[in-house]
Amino acid sequence: MHGVGHVKKQGGSMWIKRFFGESLYRRLILYFTLLMMIPIITAGSLIYRASDVRISDSALRLAAQVVEKDCESVAQVLNAMQSTANYVTADLEVQSILQETSFWEDTCDGTRIAALNARLQQLSKMHPEIDGIYLCFDNGKIARSRYYNIRQGYEQVRMSTEQYWSIRNHEDIQWMVSEEGSFVVDNMNNPVLGAARLMPLGKNGKSCGIVVVEVRQTYLNKVMRGDLGQRGVKYLQFERQGILLHEAEAGEQVIESAILRLKENAQQEKSKTFILRDRIILSNFLPIAGWRVVGIVFKSELRDESQSVFTIFLFITLLTFFINVVLSRFLADFELQPIRKIQNYIRKVEKGNFGYPLSPDRLDEIGDLAVSTQEMSVRIGELIETLKMEQERMRTAEFKALQAQINPHFLYNSLDSINWLIRRGDGEKASKMISALTTFFRIGLSKGHDVIPLQEELEHIRSYLAIQKIRYESQFEYLIYSSDEIHNCLVPKLMLQPLVENALYHGIKPCERKGMLIIQALLIDGHIEIEVLDNGAGMDGDTLNALREAILHTGQNKTNSYGVVNVNDRIQILAGTEYGLSFTSEQGTGTSVKIILPATQKGD
Structure with missing residues (x-):
C-alpha cells in the first residue's frame, strides 16, 4: 500500500510538471495568479486575525459592560425594596394603627386591616417595581398591598416557622427567593424575590411581626435587558443558588459549574472574570444583598462578527481570484502574442522561407528578439545558398x-x-x-x-x-x-x-x-x-x-x-x-x- 501511495504521489507530481512545463501560457497565468493572490491572502489573513482579536476583545468588554449595567439596575431594585421595607416600619400611619389596642384583639372587625392595606397600597406606589408589600403579625393577621388571596395559615406561607422567627428577631434585611410564587399571597406561582425584616411596634422597637417586600423575577428580567448573545446566560447568585434571569440554551450543568466556581473563588470582589475553554464567566458583586449578577458568554458568540468578517474576506478573495484569472489570461495573451508570432516565423523558416518578413510589434526585449531572429534567418538563408x-x-x-x-x-x-x-x-x-x-x-x-x-x-x-x-x-x-x-x-x-x-x-x-x-x-x-x-x-x-x-x-x-x-x-x-x-x-x-x-x- 505504501508503494501504491508513492506511485500515485509521483504520478501527480509528474502530471503537474508536464502541465506547467509544456506551456509558457499556463506558467504565466500561474505566476500572475500567485503574484496577486499571495499578497491579498497574506494581508487578508493578517487583517482578519487582527480584527478577530479586536472584535473578540470589544465583544468581551461590551459583555462586561452589560453585566455591570445590569448589576447597577438590580442594585436599584434591591435598594428600592430595602428602602420600602424600612419606610413601612417607620411610617407614622402604620404605627398609629398598630398601637391601637383594638387591633390586637380577636374581636377586631377588620377595619384596621383594611386601613393597613390601603396604606400599603399607597406606599407601594412610591416604587413601581415593587410587586407587593405584606405585613405578617405574630397573631396571624396579614396586611397586603395587593388583592391576591392570602394563603391560609402559616403552614401555607412559603417560609418555615424558623425562617419567620429568624427574620422577626433581626433588624437587618434578609433576602429570599421563591420559584413557586409569592411568600404570602397566591399570585399564581409567579417567581419572586423578597426582602424581609422585623416590624417594630412603637418607639420601644418591640417586634410584632415582619415586613415582606416582593419583586417579580419577570421585572428583574426586564431591567436586566442587556444582550449576551443567543446562548448567553444571566442570573443572580445567592449562596449556592441562583435565579435564572435570561432564557438561554445553556444547560443546568453550565450554570451549576459557574455557581460553584464563583463560590470557591470570587468571594466578595467587586468584579471577577473567569476565562474557560469554551466560555467566559463575568460577575459583579452586590454589597447590599451579598449577591452577584453573573453573565456567561460563549466564545463562539463573541466571534460572530469575526465570522462575518471572514465570510466577507472569503467572498472578496474568491472574487479577486476569478478577476485575477481573467486578467492573467489577458496579460498572458498580450505578452505571448509577439512570441507566438516569432514561433510562426520560425516554422516558416524551417520550411525554407528565409526571406519572410517579421516586423517587431514592440520596442522591448521581445521586439529585439524578433529583429535578431529575422536577421539570423536572413543570414542562415545566405549561408545555405553559399553552401x-x-x-x-x-x-x-x-x-x-x-x-x-x-x-x-x-x-x-x-x-x-x-x-x-x-x-x-x-x-x-x-x-x-x-x-x-x-x-x-x-x-x-x-x-x-x-x-x-x-x-x-x-x-x-x-x-x-x-x-x-x-x-x-x-x-x-x-x-x-x-x-x-x-x-x-x-x-x-x-x-x-x-x-x-x-x-x-x-x-x-x-x-x-x-x-x-x-x-x-x-x-x-x-x-x-x-x-x-x-x-x-x-x-x-x-x-x-x-x-x-x-x-x-x-x-x-x-x-x-x-x-x-x-x-x-x-x-x-x-x-x-x-x-x-x-x-x-x-x-x-x-x-x-x-x-x-x-x-x-x-x-x-
Missing part, C-alpha cells in the same frame, strides 16, 4: 575526378589490345580497332558534357565491344537492345564501359565456354532500367556482399572494383542517392548488373 553553391562545385569537381579515373583506365586497356594485334601482325584488325577507338573517344569527349543521350552511350559501348570482339573473337558474343522512347534520355557518359569490362574480364573470360553478353535498356515505371547480363563465372556470396558494401561505402573495398564504384558514385552525384547500381550473381551461372536512372529528356 549549396559550394556543394555544387564540389560535386562537379568530384564528377570530373571520377571521369578522369575512367578515361585513362580504358585507354590503357585499349592501347594494350592494339599493341597485342600489331605484335600478332594483324594490321587490318588493328586498323579497325583504332577506328573503333577513335569513335569511342569522340563520343566520350562529347564536347565536355557530363551527360549524353542514351543512344550515344549505347553507340559508345558498341565501339568498346567492337574493340573487345577483335581481341576475344571466339570467346563471346554480345547483343544490345534498347527502347526507342528512351534514346534521347540523358545519362552519365562512360557509364556502361566499366560494367561491360568487368563482365568480360571477370565473368566470361575465366570460363572455358563461349560466353554471351546482353545489354538492354527499357522504360519501367517511369525510370530507365539498363541491365548488363552475362553467363560467365558469376560470384560467390562473399564476393557479392563485398561488392555491394563497396558501392555503399560501408566496408573496405576488397574487390578491386574501383570502376564499378566510380560509376555508382557518378550516378548518385548527378541523379540522387535513390538511383544507382544493384547486383545479382550466382557462381557458375552468371551476373546481372542493373542501372536505375531517371527518365530525363534533353531540355527538362
Whole structure:
C-alpha cells in the first residue's frame, strides 16, 4: 500500500510538471495568479486575525459592560425594596394603627386591616417595581398591598416557622427567593424575590411581626435587558443558588459549574472574570444583598462578527481570484502574442522561407528578439545558398575526378589490345580497332558534357565491344537492345564501359565456354532500367556482399572494383542517392548488373 501511495504521489507530481512545463501560457497565468493572490491572502489573513482579536476583545468588554449595567439596575431594585421595607416600619400611619389596642384583639372587625392595606397600597406606589408589600403579625393577621388571596395559615406561607422567627428577631434585611410564587399571597406561582425584616411596634422597637417586600423575577428580567448573545446566560447568585434571569440554551450543568466556581473563588470582589475553554464567566458583586449578577458568554458568540468578517474576506478573495484569472489570461495573451508570432516565423523558416518578413510589434526585449531572429534567418538563408553553391562545385569537381579515373583506365586497356594485334601482325584488325577507338573517344569527349543521350552511350559501348570482339573473337558474343522512347534520355557518359569490362574480364573470360553478353535498356515505371547480363563465372556470396558494401561505402573495398564504384558514385552525384547500381550473381551461372536512372529528356 505504501508503494501504491508513492506511485500515485509521483504520478501527480509528474502530471503537474508536464502541465506547467509544456506551456509558457499556463506558467504565466500561474505566476500572475500567485503574484496577486499571495499578497491579498497574506494581508487578508493578517487583517482578519487582527480584527478577530479586536472584535473578540470589544465583544468581551461590551459583555462586561452589560453585566455591570445590569448589576447597577438590580442594585436599584434591591435598594428600592430595602428602602420600602424600612419606610413601612417607620411610617407614622402604620404605627398609629398598630398601637391601637383594638387591633390586637380577636374581636377586631377588620377595619384596621383594611386601613393597613390601603396604606400599603399607597406606599407601594412610591416604587413601581415593587410587586407587593405584606405585613405578617405574630397573631396571624396579614396586611397586603395587593388583592391576591392570602394563603391560609402559616403552614401555607412559603417560609418555615424558623425562617419567620429568624427574620422577626433581626433588624437587618434578609433576602429570599421563591420559584413557586409569592411568600404570602397566591399570585399564581409567579417567581419572586423578597426582602424581609422585623416590624417594630412603637418607639420601644418591640417586634410584632415582619415586613415582606416582593419583586417579580419577570421585572428583574426586564431591567436586566442587556444582550449576551443567543446562548448567553444571566442570573443572580445567592449562596449556592441562583435565579435564572435570561432564557438561554445553556444547560443546568453550565450554570451549576459557574455557581460553584464563583463560590470557591470570587468571594466578595467587586468584579471577577473567569476565562474557560469554551466560555467566559463575568460577575459583579452586590454589597447590599451579598449577591452577584453573573453573565456567561460563549466564545463562539463573541466571534460572530469575526465570522462575518471572514465570510466577507472569503467572498472578496474568491472574487479577486476569478478577476485575477481573467486578467492573467489577458496579460498572458498580450505578452505571448509577439512570441507566438516569432514561433510562426520560425516554422516558416524551417520550411525554407528565409526571406519572410517579421516586423517587431514592440520596442522591448521581445521586439529585439524578433529583429535578431529575422536577421539570423536572413543570414542562415545566405549561408545555405553559399553552401549549396559550394556543394555544387564540389560535386562537379568530384564528377570530373571520377571521369578522369575512367578515361585513362580504358585507354590503357585499349592501347594494350592494339599493341597485342600489331605484335600478332594483324594490321587490318588493328586498323579497325583504332577506328573503333577513335569513335569511342569522340563520343566520350562529347564536347565536355557530363551527360549524353542514351543512344550515344549505347553507340559508345558498341565501339568498346567492337574493340573487345577483335581481341576475344571466339570467346563471346554480345547483343544490345534498347527502347526507342528512351534514346534521347540523358545519362552519365562512360557509364556502361566499366560494367561491360568487368563482365568480360571477370565473368566470361575465366570460363572455358563461349560466353554471351546482353545489354538492354527499357522504360519501367517511369525510370530507365539498363541491365548488363552475362553467363560467365558469376560470384560467390562473399564476393557479392563485398561488392555491394563497396558501392555503399560501408566496408573496405576488397574487390578491386574501383570502376564499378566510380560509376555508382557518378550516378548518385548527378541523379540522387535513390538511383544507382544493384547486383545479382550466382557462381557458375552468371551476373546481372542493373542501372536505375531517371527518365530525363534533353531540355527538362
